[in-house]
Amino acid sequence: MGRLTKAEFTTAVRTLRRNKGRSLFTMLGIVIAVTSVITVIGISQGVTDQVTAQTARLGKDVVTILPGQINLGGIFGGLGTFGQSVNGAFSQSDISTISQTSGVTTVLPLSTITGGVISGQDGRHYDIPVIGTTPDFPAVMGQSVAYGMFFDSSGASVNKVILGANAASTLFSQNVPLGQTVTILGQQFIVSGILSLSQIVPFAVNADFNKAVFISNSEAQTLANNTARVYEILAKTVSPAQTAAVADRLNGRLLTAHGGQHDFTILKQGQTITVTNNILQLMTLLTVAIASISLLVGGVGIMNVMLVSVTERMHEIGIRKALGATNWQILRQFVVEAAVLSVTGALAGVVVATTIELGLRLFTDIVPNLSWRADVLACLVSVVVGVIFGSIPALKAARRDPISALRNE
Amino acid sequence: MALIELRDVSKLYGFGDATTLALDEISLEINQGEFIAIMGPSGCGKSTLMHIIGLLDRPTHGEYLLNGRHVARLSPTQAARIRRDTIGFIFQSFNMIPRMTVLENVALPLLYKGMSLTKRLQTASNMLERVGMKSREYFYPSQLSGGQIQCAAIARALVTDPKLIIADEPTGNLDSAGSRLVMELLSEVHRTGNTVLFVTHNPELTRYSNRVVYMRDGAIVHDEPTAIGDIAEGARRSMYIPHRTEEDDIAGVSALMSALPSFGDRPRIPMSENKRSRRRATTRRKTKERLH
Known part of the structure; x- marks a missing residue:
């Protein structure tokens, strides 16, 4: 045969x-x-x-709090860089509520101001997102700084800007533009650090940090007359084992603070993956x-x-x-x-x-x-x-x- | 025991008013080693009979014993196996596969026997040598003359060493020279012990056979044994019009040459030139009488 x-x-x-x-x-x-x-x-x-891989880097002890009610079953509006920001924002009192919750060690608010960045090199305007955050950013996000250093909590953080890896190459022609200046909403900032290129996730709901610049949260609020939107708050808990309990506590406290209105979403570790996976699964x-x-x-x-x-x-x-x-x-x-x-x-x-x-x-x-x-x-x-x-x-x-x-x- | 035994075999085509009776209760016995010519006008059922004997078709009624085995009601697969092992077909239109070389065409039946490629080609090549087509092995059918293709087709029919060779008008598409080539080859096949069954319209070709069966309207009307070398009596009476052509002269020369020892291995026409001219004279006289 x-x-x-x-x-x-x-x-x-x-x-x-x-x-x-x-x-x-x-x-x-x-x-x-x-x-x-x-x-x-x-x-x-x-x-x-x-x-x-990215969420694993974030650590199992981090809770993500997003404004608005996100249906974890299928989030389609969230596709894009600042997906959640359309749902609303947190106030400064929310940040303090979260930081006062027991079990939370560090609170990392991420706020955004609109207006873009003017490069000090050629004076041109670039439509680059500006994110306001705190000195805890590298530690909580697991983000390393390639050149210079991230601003610290001392007063020296004034007028300092940290560039994402791609943003740095967009704004300046030189390789390491440390010491150069950029203008954000009329105020000059000195480049004091450049982040290393982080692995980014396509279709992810998070901002692409490689293409953003970072200033301190307080300065962002000052620049924007306290209208800088806090679109995400990360809370680091004492230990991974307690994350679930802390998330529950946060939920209760925020509910009370918001007068019983459930206009926020708390994502434990792993749930961020689910949000992205839902879209992917649907697409696949x-x-x-x-x-x-x-x-x-x-x-x-x-x-x-x-x-x-x-x-x-x-x-x-x-x-x-x-x-x-x-x-x-x-x-x-x-x-x-x-x-x-x-x-x-x-x-x-x-x-x-x-x-x-x-x-x-x-x-x-x-x-x-x-x-x-x-x-x-x-x-x-x-x-x-x-x-x-x-x-x-x-x-x-x-x-x-x-x-x-x-x-x- | 007869090789082929047909008992009241009928074949009907169509339904109702359109029914045609292609074969009408035919009974026929063919013994091993016979060389039978089947004659008759077009549409008399010759081809249908060939198809039934060759197991390409099934009779509507009647029994068919091939080699003592009832084969009228075989499954398609069983029929295919018998075709493969015991029957060799030669067609009027040659039916060579045009995109295969002559050698591959001849080797084709062996493929269905499950022979290895080398062995297939070896056997086919030997068979082509036997029919004198060795030098045309790697030609495509389109590069050969009709007579040559039909010789290759004979080689293909013989390659499985079948008991029965069925040739449906093997010379129908050939000129006289081609016809002669093919018929001489067939008669050689017959001499080596095969049973050959062929359909023809040409009374001239009944010379090669030792039995002629005449058909009309699906029935056998006459069945006569004839001496090899002679045109059958019935064929001569009803259809033979003698004529002397160049081909006759060539045939005479060919017969002469095959008598020579150096051409001994070529198929010979088994009749003497002497006998041939005598017979030709008689036929000429008889026709003259008939015409007057």
Whole structure:
């Protein structure tokens, strides 16, 4: 039987090569389907990994408090840099409420002021987010400072700005612009530190710190006449074990402070991942659904080509049957042809998908996860679809009466 | 025991008013080693009979014993196996697969026997040598003349060493030279012990057979044994119009040459030039009488 398969394989390859254009177009459906499935799985896996890595860096003892009520089941408005800020803001009293809660060691408010930044180098205005925070930022966020230092709690933090890695290169042409000045809302600030490039998470609800500049929270409030919006508060607790209890306490205290109005969201460690994952899962599901349809269309394409191939070679089928080929042997010949088509298409799809994923790794912030499991799964499904769809016309050919097949010139 | 035994075999096509009776209760016995010509006008059921004997088709009624085995009601797979092992087909339109070389075409039936590639090609090559087509092994059918293709087709029919060769108008698409080539080859096949069954419209070709079956409207109307080398009596009476052509002269030369020892391995026409000219004279006289 092995010999027969080998001969069938040779025949199939020869037939497909003779009709190169047709074979290529047929494979295209399978290629697109396999490519999209693998790429989407790779991206969603990669992003999930990135989010996990980033939140792991944040530490298990950190509670995130966001304004507004976020439905953890599906947050779509949150896509973007300052997603939560549209939901409202915290007041200074909220910050003190949180810091007075027992179990909270450090409170890190993040506020934002609008207006952008004017570079001291070329005097041009850049639309860069300005974030007001406290000296605890590097410690709580697990963010390291590449050059200079973060402002500290002493009075020396006045008029000091810390640049995110990308913001630094946007604002200044020199490599390490320490000591340069920027103007924010009319006030000059001296660059005293540059953050190291942090891993950012695409589609994440957090701000991209690489592209922001940081000043102290009090100065931000002064500059904006106390209208700087506190869009996020991070609370570090005494120990990871107590985080849940502290989160509950925070919830109770904030509820009381807000007069029973539940207009804030407390995210424990792991829940931030869930928010992002929900979107990702939805996206993955959607694209996999679309890819499945294209896989189906690819299968129909294979069926179509097999139908043409079978009709075209009806006479040959008659000859082969007259020479003693059984129905099963004829069927196998065409199934092998369909299999060759879909396997080649699937392999091409893997190659294209891998190229796309490598391109994404090189040129974007997305780091897709290259997983052989996804490759194998996509190939397997496409080959099964191709073979099943290809078998339908093949079955028709195999059952054909030899005489009527022979008459078919 | 007869190789082929047909008992009251009928074949009907169509339904209701449109029913046509292609074969009408045909009974026929063919023994091992016979060389049978089947003659008859178009549409008399010759091809249908060939298809049923060759297990490409099933009779509507009746019994068919091939080698003592009932084969009229076999499953498609069983029929395919018997076709593969015991029957060799030769068609009027050659039916070679155009995108395969002659060698691959000839090796094709062996593929379905599960033979290895090397062995397949080896056997096919030997068979092509036997039919004198060795030098055309790697040609495609489109690069050969009709006679050459049909020789290759004969090689393909013989490659599985079948008991029965069925040729449905093997010379139908060939000119006289091609016909001669093919028929001489077939008669050589017959001499090596095969049973050959062929359909023809050409009374001239009944010379090669030792039995001629005449059909009309799906029934056998006449069945006569003939001496190899002679045109069958029935064929001569009803259809033979003698003519002397260049081909006859060539045939005479070819017969002469095959008598020479140096050409001994070539298929020979088993009749003497002497006998041939005598017979030609008689036929000429008889036709003259008939015309007057």
